[in-house]
Amino acid sequence: MKEEIIIAGFGGQGVLSMGKIVAYSGVMQNQEVSWMPSYGPEMRGGTANVTVIISDNRISSPIVHECDTAIILNQQSLDKFESLVKPGGILLFDPNGIINPPTRTDINIYTIEGAEEAAKMGNPRTFNMIVLGAYLKLKPIIKDNNVEKGLKKSLPQRHHALIPMNLEAINVGREKVKEYKL
């Protein structure tokens, strides 16, 4: 098994930490992982993206020119990364703020109303976990108990009280993910 994921959106949407949870979960199930962030000016409010690879075998390049899954959270990232999804791969996006939706017909496209669902849950910070839930519904590469372990590893101790809420958000994402019709 090898899964190459690009997660991209605005800085502050939890893009990097979503990737971190996926990476930690991969470690929990004894797989090889790499987590390669864009860094720098992006960290300070611009666009942020991270490439996460989970594999049964040694990972050669942490930099990819195509991916199995792209998780897209804003228009700029959609414009930049739509073309990088391998034919037959998955593009998951939050339609909130998307003016020019994806157009490719050789990939599987899904939406998750992450921002809206997070607002409904009364905590906008659950946004990235809702999106993660949607992804895990489409690609159940991580077992449930490993997601919880991954959350524990990647969150500082002082935030462990928030884990049940995060798990709930993941479940919301699983339920609300929808196929996107061109």
Add this chain to the structure above:
Amino acid sequence: MGELKLRKGNEAIAEAAIRFGCDGYFGYPITPQSEILETLMVRKPWETTGMVVLQAESEVAAINMIYGGASCGKRVMTTSSSPGISLMLEGVSYLAGAELPCLIVNVVRGGPGLGTIQPSQADYFQATKGGGHGDYQLIVLAPASVQEMHDFVGLGFDLAFKYRIPSLILTDGVIGQMMEKVIVADQEPRWTDEQIQEISGEWATTGKTKDREQNIATSLILEAEEMEKHNHKLQAKYREIEKNDVRYEEFETEDAEYLMVAYGSSARICQKSVEIAREKGIKLGLLRPITVWPFPTIRLAELANQVKGMLSVEMSAGQMVYDVKLAINGKIPVEHFGRVGGMVPSPGEVFEAFEKLILGGK
């Protein structure tokens, strides 16, 4: 057997510093390596191993603190990124001249000038050809994974003390910022005063006792005849290192008809390019220098008898390619491919360059 962790390359260096019994870290913040000092300040090793950690007022001060600490026979290190390393080079030349062991890390970013904070390998010349003034070399280790970022802290110190020479870890923002699994070493104790006497007592400034002459850490030798002798001594040491401590790794070279040469993050990207080539039935291999100084010249010369062409891949305008060409000495075509200014090539892009520059000639 140490613990398994998921860590950024920069964090792995900080963790390794503590675990390999480093006595002192002196550094100044600069992107993309500030996590090293940040991690150390959170870990507070002065409360556990007794390691000193200090944020210096500048890179210039930091490297001179290294000179002060190294002179005492202590295991000291500093880390920075390209512009900061440029500032340190006077001190590095002094360290080399005074034959002081220490560890320096350069998490390279795009230049010249203030440049960019994105990854680059354009400091290769500076690292492998001395960098500062005078005839000198550093041992230069080029990690290609977070695990190697960790391991080379220990290796760098070992080699530094083996030869009384500064070691440099030459890495970049890709390896510094990415997270991978890393098995961290078990905690090694710092050297005791007795161990320091045993290892470095002949030269370390630990206080002149009645039973020995003064120890003086200096790079000043005013008489030219004496300075020439000192230079010959340094050069003899460098030849010894070239003989004993060249390190490299090969991928798919056994039956290779073509070869890529790349170090650090570029080598990771090229590994994937080799996989792409092999899927297409092209017999491409990769040689990854682990020490970029001393350079694997002899092995490359051997491979020149086997392969039809070589592509040197670096995130620079073409620096290591000169060393590859010197090793090959005109025997086969050698080309360079690189992105510059902080751009990182993708494996597909590197493969296309290989097709065009090496296969295209046929």
Add this chain to the structure above:
Amino acid sequence: MSLLEIKNIINKENLVYSKTKVVTDNVMHYCPGCSHGVVHKIIAEVIDEMDIQDKTIGISPVGCSVLAYNYLDIDWQQAAHGRAPALATAAKRLMPNHYVFTYQGDGDLASIGTAEIMHACNRGENITVIFINNAIYGMTGGQMAPTTLLGMRTSTSPEGRSVDLHGYPLKITELIAQLPGAAYVTRQSVHTPATVRKAKKAIRKGFENQDKKIGISFIEIVSTCPSGWKISPVESNKWMEEHMFKLYPPGDIKDSEKADEDPYKK
């Protein structure tokens, strides 16, 4: 048998003075009338009297005293120009029970090394700084220093230092006295037996302060450079008193043990 025969004079009971063993037998390269030799000697005597030869690390600068390690029989580190306080910072932090001092001239400390000395003082490193201020670059042949007096002729201020062209002389010792990490800041000279005794007391206090861990001790020695000033040793002493002391008056500037007026420490 005459009492004045050499073999009688060198008898132990007739001994009135002996050179401390911390000073080596090497012939000094310093010019006649230069203050370096005297300051070296009193540092050596302090080290001897405190019995800390095996625990003292000296940091020598770039300048005339770059070769100080030839004259004081202790372990030395020779620093790049201006960087001695950085070396001393690391040496002291890594070997806190040793006595670490820097020996720096005005070009080294007050020009190229201003950042390092300011920050070492501001961090309150438990080291001693001996600052030799002779208002000129001696080693390189008499160029203008940051402490060169207005009107003073040097090879790079041949018509005399002027504010327009060169700016003002830097009273760095007064600047340092304002830093909370500086525990003891004093200005001395070594041109008469009395001042030598006072300077030695100040240096001893500076070394003893390292035991108390109260911060940096900064001892400026207003010094002569007959070769650089192009006057005789005797005239140099006079010139120093008449001109240098006006801008750089000897005396204690700060002694935080006596008066703790430091707002940061309250």
